[in-house]
Amino acid sequence: MALRAAFRSRGGLSGLLSQWSSCSSNVRTCVSPVLLPQQRNHSTSPKIRVEFDQSTGVAVLHMQSPPVNSLSLEFLTELCISVEKLEMDKSCRGLIITSGQPKVFSAGLDIMEMYGKSPEHCGAFWRAVQEMWLKLYSSNMVTIAAINGSSPAGGCLMAMTCDHRIMADNPRYSIGLNETQLGIVAPFWFMDTMTNTVGQRTTEMALQLGLLYNPAEALKIGLVDQLVPEDQVLTAATQTISKWLAIPDHARQITKSMMRKQTIDKLRSNRESDIQYFVNFITKDSIQKSLGGYMEMLKKRRA
Amino acid sequence: MALRAAFRSRGGLSGLLSQWSSCSSNVRTCVSPVLLPQQRNHSTSPKIRVEFDQSTGVAVLHMQSPPVNSLSLEFLTELCISVEKLEMDKSCRGLIITSGQPKVFSAGLDIMEMYGKSPEHCGAFWRAVQEMWLKLYSSNMVTIAAINGSSPAGGCLMAMTCDHRIMADNPRYSIGLNETQLGIVAPFWFMDTMTNTVGQRTTEMALQLGLLYNPAEALKIGLVDQLVPEDQVLTAATQTISKWLAIPDHARQITKSMMRKQTIDKLRSNRESDIQYFVNFITKDSIQKSLGGYMEMLKKRRA
Amino acid sequence: MALRAAFRSRGGLSGLLSQWSSCSSNVRTCVSPVLLPQQRNHSTSPKIRVEFDQSTGVAVLHMQSPPVNSLSLEFLTELCISVEKLEMDKSCRGLIITSGQPKVFSAGLDIMEMYGKSPEHCGAFWRAVQEMWLKLYSSNMVTIAAINGSSPAGGCLMAMTCDHRIMADNPRYSIGLNETQLGIVAPFWFMDTMTNTVGQRTTEMALQLGLLYNPAEALKIGLVDQLVPEDQVLTAATQTISKWLAIPDHARQITKSMMRKQTIDKLRSNRESDIQYFVNFITKDSIQKSLGGYMEMLKKRRA
Numbered sequence: 001m002a003l004r005a006a007f008r009s010r011g012g013l014s015g016l017l018s019q020w021s022s023c024s025s026n027v028r029t030c031v032s033p034v035l036l037p038q039q040r041n042h043s044t045s046p047k048i049r050v051e052f053d054q055s056t057g058v059a060v061l062h063m064q065s066p067p068v069n070s071l072s073l074e075f076l077t078e079l080c081i082s083v084e085k086l087e088m089d090k091s092c093r094g095l096i097i098t099s100g101q102p103k104v105f106s107a108g109l110d111i112m113e114m115y116g117k118s119p120e121h122c123g124a125f126w127r128a129v130q131e132m133w134l135k136l137y138s139s140n141m142v143t144i145a146a147i148n149g150s151s152p153a154g155g156c157l158m159a160m161t162c163d164h165r166i167m168a169d170n171p172r173y174s175i176g177l178n179e180t181q182l183g184i185v186a187p188f189w190f191m192d193t194m195t196n197t198v199g200q201r202t203t204e205m206a207l208q209l210g211l212l213y214n215p216a217e218a219l220k221i222g223l224v225d226q227l228v229p230e231d232q233v234l235t236a237a238t239q240t241i242s243k244w245l246a247i248p249d250h251a252r253q254i255t256k257s258m259m260r261k262q263t264i265d266k267l268r269s270n271r272e273s274d275i276q277y278f279v280n281f282i283t284k285d286s287i288q289k290s291l292g293g294y295m296e297m298l299k300k301r302r303a
Numbered sequence: 304m305a306l307r308a309a310f311r312s313r314g315g316l317s318g319l320l321s322q323w324s325s326c327s328s329n330v331r332t333c334v335s336p337v338l339l340p341q342q343r344n345h346s347t348s349p350k351i352r353v354e355f356d357q358s359t360g361v362a363v364l365h366m367q368s369p370p371v372n373s374l375s376l377e378f379l380t381e382l383c384i385s386v387e388k389l390e391m392d393k394s395c396r397g398l399i400i401t402s403g404q405p406k407v408f409s410a411g412l413d414i415m416e417m418y419g420k421s422p423e424h425c426g427a428f429w430r431a432v433q434e435m436w437l438k439l440y441s442s443n444m445v446t447i448a449a450i451n452g453s454s455p456a457g458g459c460l461m462a463m464t465c466d467h468r469i470m471a472d473n474p475r476y477s478i479g480l481n482e483t484q485l486g487i488v489a490p491f492w493f494m495d496t497m498t499n500t501v502g503q504r505t506t507e508m509a510l511q512l513g514l515l516y517n518p519a520e521a522l523k524i525g526l527v528d529q530l531v532p533e534d535q536v537l538t539a540a541t542q543t544i545s546k547w548l549a550i551p552d553h554a555r556q557i558t559k560s561m562m563r564k565q566t567i568d569k570l571r572s573n574r575e576s577d578i579q580y581f582v583n584f585i586t587k588d589s590i591q592k593s594l595g596g597y598m599e600m601l602k603k604r605r606a
Numbered sequence: 607m608a609l610r611a612a613f614r615s616r617g618g619l620s621g622l623l624s625q626w627s628s629c630s631s632n633v634r635t636c637v638s639p640v641l642l643p644q645q646r647n648h649s650t651s652p653k654i655r656v657e658f659d660q661s662t663g664v665a666v667l668h669m670q671s672p673p674v675n676s677l678s679l680e681f682l683t684e685l686c687i688s689v690e691k692l693e694m695d696k697s698c699r700g701l702i703i704t705s706g707q708p709k710v711f712s713a714g715l716d717i718m719e720m721y722g723k724s725p726e727h728c729g730a731f732w733r734a735v736q737e738m739w740l741k742l743y744s745s746n747m748v749t750i751a752a753i754n755g756s757s758p759a760g761g762c763l764m765a766m767t768c769d770h771r772i773m774a775d776n777p778r779y780s781i782g783l784n785e786t787q788l789g790i791v792a793p794f795w796f797m798d799t800m801t802n803t804v805g806q807r808t809t810e811m812a813l814q815l816g817l818l819y820n821p822a823e824a825l826k827i828g829l830v831d832q833l834v835p836e837d838q839v840l841t842a843a844t845q846t847i848s849k850w851l852a853i854p855d856h857a858r859q860i861t862k863s864m865m866r867k868q869t870i871d872k873l874r875s876n877r878e879s880d881i882q883y884f885v886n887f888i889t890k891d892s893i894q895k896s897l898g899g900y901m902e903m904l905k906k907r908r909a
Contacts, residue, residue, distance in 0.1 A: 163814065180554040188561060196806045200499045201525055204562045208466065208555050209547065222807055244815065248896065251786040252814050258794060259810045290551065483857040491864060503802045504828055507865045511769065511858050512850065593854065 047075055048082045049100060057093035058241055059086050060146075060234070064100030068107035071154045073121075075110070076128040083135045093249060094241045095139065097162065098146035098234060103173070105145075108153030115291045119279045126278045129154065130271060133189060136161035138264050140253045142244040146237040148230065151175040152212055153186075156223075160193045163244065163256070165223070166237050167215045168230040174212035175223060181210035183290035185281070187274060189267045196263060198222050350378055351385045352403060360396035361544055362389050363449075363537070367403030371410035374457045376424075378413070379431040386438045396552060397544045398442065400465065401449035401537060406476070408448070411456030418594045422582045429581045432457065433574060436492060439464035441567050443556045445547040449540040451533065454478040455515055456489075462527075463496045466547065466559070469539050470518045472530040477515035479526070484513035486593035488584070490577060492570045499566060501525050653681055654688045655706060663699035664847055665692050666752075666840070670706030674713035677760045679727075681716070682734040689741045699855060700847045701745065703768065704752035704840060709779070711751070714759030721897045725885045732884045735760065736877060739795060742767035744870050746859045748850040752843040754836065757781040758818055759792075762829075766799045769850065769862070771829070772843050773821045774836040780818035781829060787816035789896035791887070793880060795873045802869060804828050 047065040052058075061082060063069040071079075086092045099105045113125040136143060136158065145159040147167040156175050159165050167175065177194060179186045186194075186207055194203045198221050205211070206221075218224045228236040244252070267274065281287060350368040355361075364385060366372040374382075389395045402408045416428040439446060439461065448462040450470040459478050462468050470478065480497060482489045489497075489510055497506045501524050508514070509524075521527045531539040547555070570577065584590060653671040658664075667688060669675040677685075692698045705711045719731040742749060742764065751765040753773040762781050765771050773781065783800060785792045792800075792813055800809045804827050811817070812827075824830045834842040850858070873880065887893060 164811075180550050180558055183551040183554050185554050185557045185561070191558075191561060196810070198807070199502060199805060200562070201501065204499070204559070205467075205528075207558045207562065209550060210554075225811075247786050247815060248789040250892070251789050251791050251816075254791045255786055255797075255813045256810070258791070258797060259806070259813065286553070483853050483861055486854040486857050488857050488860045488864070494861075494864060502805060503865070504804070507802070507862070508770075508831075510861045510865065512853060513857075589856070 048078050050082055050086070052086070052089075052092060054091060056238075056242070057091055057245065058096065058238065059092050059094070059141075060096045060098060061086075062098055062100040063106060066101060068104045069099055069101050069155070070107050070110035070112075071129065071132070071158075072110040073113055073125045073128050076125075076132050080128070080131050080135055083132075083139070087135070087139060087141065092141060094142040094144070094245055096144045096146050096234070096237045096241060097158070098237070099148055102149070104149040104155075105147045105151035105175075106155030106158060107150070108155045108157075111291055111295060114282045115288065115295065119283055122279045122282050123275050126275045127271075130189075130267060130274065133157065133161060133193070134264065134267065137193065137260060138257070140249075140256075142241055142252070144237045144241050144244075146233045147173075147175065147224065148233045149173055152178050157190055157193060159224075160197050164225050164240055166226045166228060166233055166240065167218060167224040168233050169215050169227040170230050171214050171216070174214055175218050176210070176212040177207055178210040178212050180208060182294050184287065187278065188270075189263070189274070192263045192266065196260075351381050353385055353389070355389070355392075355395060357394060359541075359545070360394055360548065361399065361541065362395050362397070362444075363399045363401060364389075365401055365403040366409060369404060371407045372402055372404055372458070373410050373413035373415075374432065374435070374461075375413040376416050376428045376431050379428075379435050383431070383434050383438050386435075386442070390438070390442060390444065395444060397445040397447070397548055399447045399449050399537070399540045399544060400461070401540070402451050405452070407452040407458075408450045408454035408478075409458030409461060410453070411458045411460075414594055414598060417585045418591065418598065422586055425582045425585050426578050429578045430574075433492075433570060433577065436460065436464060436496070437567065437570065440496065440563060441560070443552075443559075445544055445555070447540045447544050447547075449536045450476075450478065450527065451536045452476055455481050459526075460493055460496060463500050467529070467543055468527040469529045469531060469536055469543065470521060470527040471533040471536050472518050473533050474517050474519070477517055478521050479513070479515040480510055481513040481515050483511060485597050487590065490581065491573075492566070492577070495566045495569065499563075654684050656688055656692070658692070658695075658698060660697060662844075662848070663697055663851065664702065664844065665698050665700070665747075666702045666704065667692075668704055668706040669712060672707060674710045675705055675707050675761070676713050676716035676718075677735065677738070677764075678716040679719050679731045679734050682731075682738050686734070686737050686741050689738075689745070693741070693745060693747065698747060700748040700750070700851055702750045702752050702840070702843045702847060703764070704843070705754055708755070710755040710761075711753045711757040711781075712761030712764060713756070714761045714763075717897055717901060720888045721894065721901065725889055728885045728888050729881050732881050733877075736795075736873060736880065739763065739767060739799075740870065740873065743799065743866060744863070746855075746862075748847055748858070750843045750847050750850075752839045753779075753781065753830065754839045755779055758784050763796055763799060765830075766803050770831050770846055772832045772834060772839055772846065773824060773830040774839050775821050775833040776836050777820050777822070780820055781824050782816070782818040783813055784816040784818050786814060788900050789893065793884065794876075795869070795880070798869045798872065802866075 047063070049062040049064055051060045051062070053060075061079075063075075063079070065072070065075045069075070083095070086095055109129060114122055117125075139161075143162040143164075145162040145165045147159055147165060149168065150173045151159050151167075152174065156177050159175065167173070177186045177190055179190075191203060191207060194206065198206070202221050206213075213221065213223060215224065215227050219227050226236065226240070350366070352365040352367055354363045354365070356363075364382075366378075366382075368375070368378045372378070386398070389398055412432060417425055420428075442464075446465040446467075448465040448468045450462055450468060452471065453476045454462050454470075455477065459480050462478065470476070480489045480493055482493075494506060494510060497509065501509070505524050509516075516524065516526060518527065518530050522530050529539065529543070653669070655668040655670055657666045657668070659666075667685075669681075669685070671678070671681045675681070689701070692701055715735060720728055723731075745767075749768040749770075751768040751771045753765055753771060755774065756779045757765050757773075758780065762783050765781065773779070783792045783796055785796075797809060797813060800812065804812070808827050812819075819827065819829060821830065821833050825833050832842065832846070
């Protein structure tokens with residue numbers, strides 16, 4: 001509850017982190033895995049496992065929230081804290097994000113956080129989604145998405161925040177912003193991020209139709225940058241990040257920041273109205289009904 | 304009459320339509336074709352034939368203004384009224400625009416409306432061109448251009464307003480904004496529409512050179528989305544639109560509107576100055592001479 | 607010195623040209639090469655040789671500043687004067703820019719103008735870089751880059767200002783904005799120019815990594831428009847420019863100006879702050895050290 005309350009406050013994660021450090025020992029068990037030499041552990045929770053290799057300056061963040069890394073309020077909060085900690089660690093220059101769950105990178109926003117919940121809860125949830133995007137899209141670290149499974153909706157958004165995307169070449173996996181298929185709408189900063197990645201026309205079509213692309217299609221339109229066999233995703237990410245780290249940090253960071261500034265500023269200066277818009281939209285009866293129908297359909301599919 | 308009044312209320316076609324409504328009853332016969340079961344007829348004039356299939360919610364608008372569907376003031380007015388009627392009909396969810404004339408989709412703006420005409424006439428004409436673009440580019444319906452012939456200049460603009468473009472795979476057909484070849488200039492919203500479709504660089508080159516692309520080239524640069532044999536254009540459009548209609552209307556419409564808002568607002572807030580600019584430009588002696596030369600050339604080519 | 611002083615003044619080249627014409631006879635020997643029939647000579651200096659063919663209206667500007675056409679303050683000043691003279695000559699409608707030096711189009715900004723120099727000097731230098739870009743990117747002439755050698759950094763920028771880019775198909779040549787590799791940052795108008803040419807995503811990756819592309823790669827991403835054998839670059843440029851000159855000048859110029867206006871206005875209204883930013887950045891100890899290291903590396907490579 002403390003975490004959620006912090007999200008509601010104006011200061012985003014700065015306030016959150018201080019609260020977190022003062023109470024975390026009470027609410028969580030700190031995982032202490034056996035560390036390899038030269039590795040420190042930044043893990044804050046069993047749902048996020050971070051391996052940091054001091055010799056390369058690269059951290060690998062494994063998402064391991066069963067079954068499909070849904071982006072719940074709690075998971076997003078932990079994710080933001082992990083990223084913030086790495087960001088503040090001067091020795092960490094690169095971040096690889098990957099999944100510890102089979103067949104899925106992340107299934108996207110957790111519908112349970114938007115279905116039958118109070119406006120306050122929906123608002124706190126949306127603030128956490130914004131925070132995740134802001135943290136990752138504006139990161140000073142080199143960020144690589146090692147997409148070792150399907151990555152719809154919010155999972156696709158997370159991948160698009162990274163500097164480079166490597167996907168497992170498995171035709172059963174898919175990636176895309178498929179919100180309209182659920183009867184909901186990707187907000188303007190999802191749109192802007194996708195437009196920055198694949199251009200206006202492809203985005204217009206992809207978002208209107210809620211398209212999910214298989215890896216070959218995603219590569220063709222530039223939604224991912226590289227395909228590799230499934231068991232080589234992490235290796236490829238490690239090789240690629242070393243090329244990015246060969247560039248002087250300062251020059252690379254300013255360049256990245258200049259290229260993304262306009263898009264980031266747009267959300268920063270419209271953050272509260274974006275939350276209000278989301279809450280008004282998602283709590284509508286028609287949208288709630290639509291979400292209910294979608295979950296019913298998912299249940300039947302599983303059964 | 305109610306429809307016409309509605310046009311007047313919004314500002315848009317006001318002056319233009321009032322002229323039209325005061326004389327149209329004298330000059331036109333309303334066509335009453337035999338309707339197939341489940342089809343209603345929205346036709347307002349022999350120059351536009353609309354077939355509406357209530358079972359699918361899809362209307363097909365056939366342009367049949369001989370010889371080449373030139374966008375005259377009269378034709379544009381009828382086109383806007385037809386589209387507006389469909390837009391207001393809740394049961395109509397999709398619109399396919401195609402040509403009833405052989406070998407041409409639309410030859411674009413009717414030069415006769417700009418040559419040797421009064422500034423007032425040119426202004427009224429330009430307002431109708433704007434209105435056509437605004438109506439189609441901001442339509443809540445799924446719009447598909449079934450391009451069954453050549454589509455230069457204004458014809459290309461009309462096609463680009465649609466959500467999806469299917470073109471007949473006949474190498475003798477061409478499509479593009481070729482205004483500079485006539486010594487005139489595509490205005491900023493033509494440019495913006497093309498930039499949204501094929502990107503900045505391709506647009507810069509296409510517009511400076513007034514390029515017309517054959518179907519294969521148009522597909523390559525993304526000016527059209529799909530090529531099919533000439534006799535299958537309408538069938539393909541019908542198949543494609545059913546995929547678009549599988550998406551919940553509300554989510555699709557908001558998405559489309561968000562993606563196009565900035566471009567549409569730009570014309571909306573500069574409409575009068577854009578008309579003034581066009582009128583000043585087109586009534587210049589040098590431009591009139593250029594148009595005269597172009598028409599002379601066309602005449603000789605036909606002879 | 608008079609030339610450099612002029613760059614420091616607010617009025618850019620307008621003041622400069624008048625000063626230049628009043629003193630040029632004192633400071634320079636006018637080259638008088640044997641002219642072919644129908645050719646006039648616009649050369650202002652041995653570092654720039656301009657051939658103008660009155661029968662076609664096309665000027666060819668040969669950069670011949672040994673060894674690698676580095677863009678020094680002096681060279682940029684001469685380049686701007688040459689371009690300005692051609693711009694003001696009504697009979698000159700097209701400009702081909704090429705290199706008279708072997709294996710290189712232009713090696714980009716002259717590091718000597720930024721290393722160990724006073725803030726005043728760095729500011730004057732940067733104003734000249736801006737002026738070169740403004741002159742070329744807003745030129746009313748058709749401009750073609752005949753890229754007959756490598757073209758990194760400022761050389762790539764110069765090529766990107768042109769309407770069309772033809773490159774020698776020699777895999778040992780490369781082109782790109784590789785500033786980050788030197789620890790420096792391409793300013794916003796370099797970014798904007800590249801984004802206008804190859805799109806947001808490719809630019810983001812190219813600039814962060816400081817990528818240099820070989821001709822085949824450059825063609826693929828759209829950084830150049832055409833590859834030809836090395837000995838045919840100038841011939842191809844002459845053929846291509848004739849197609850561009852077939853379009854009525856007035857319509858083509860307005861179109862070009864409309865497409866580039868926003869990007870040009872952005873630098874025009876931020877010119878002084880951009881200079882200030884550059885001077886502050888480049889005179890930092892860390893950046894000076896970085897440049898020193900780079901030059902040391904170049905020296906060793908040559909030895």
